[in-house]
Amino acid sequence: MGTLEKLLTTAPEPHKNVLVGGVLNAGKLDTSQVVENLLFHQYGNYVLQQTLSVSRDPQHTILMDAVKPFVHQSIVFDI
Numbered sequence: 001m002g003t004l005e006k007l008l009t010t011a012p013e014p015h016k017n018v019l020v021g022g023v024l025n026a027g028k029l030d031t032s033q034v035v036e037n038l039l040f041h042q043y044g045n046y047v048l049q050q051t052l053s054v055s056r057d058p059q060h061t062i063l064m065d066a067v068k069p070f071v072h073q074s075i076v077f078d079i
Contacts, residue, residue, distance in 0.1 A: 002043065008050045020055045023047070024062060035066040 008019055026034045038044035052063055 002047075004047055005050045008047075008054050016054050017056070017059070020051055020059045020063075023051050024059060031062060031066045032069070035063065036070060039067065039070055 004019070008016060011019065023034065023038075024031055029037070035048065038048040048063075048067075052060065052067075055063055
């Protein structure tokens, strides 16, 4: 397990919120760009899954809203 994943699963709740916020605001990218990069990266996908599993609202909703278009897009192209 990578360092970020371990922190996401073991850190106290206030620290998890800071980590999730860092994922949401990575660099100067908007949330949908961050999610797209994580979603289609070999290891980033796991980071995104872990982030979703530990995040709480409103951060969780922001992440889910950013993921939904890519999931829909994937379903449409697989048909």
